[in-house]
Amino acid sequence: MARRWSDGVGVLVVEGEAGGAGVRVPLEIATSYRARTKGLLGRDSLHGAMLLSPAGGVHTFRMRMPIDVAYLDRRLTVIAVRTMRPGRLGLPRPRSRHVLEAEAGVMAGWGLRVGTRVEVVEA
DSSP states (O other): OOOOOOSEEEEEEEOOGGGOOOEEEEEEEEOSHHHHHHTTTTOSOOSSEEEESSOSOOBOTTOSSOEEEEEEOTTSBEEEEEEEOTTOBOOOOTTOOEEEEEETTHHHHHTOOTTOBEEEEEO
16 A cells, blocks of 8 residues: 655645544645655744655754654554654654654644554645
């Protein structure tokens, strides 16, 4: 069940608890080598989230802001969530196929935690 997206925009749907409606978050999708390499470098903020795919790990060298990082497996289930300050190297996650990045602190508000499933809807 390989996921294939293109660079662009979409919506991240975070499943709600106990069958609730969930949360819809603006999403930037980075799948090409160039887009994944650039990521959030040089930005002071991000409205929503960025999906890096494929990706098993990230770093925050040359970033201007701390970020939340969620590692997703091939079924788009969260396997780990971390907050990273600028200038850090995140440990690669062996089962990670995709990585979500967002401004530090926002993922908890979306209900994104280990075991949460997400959906990516391309625009």
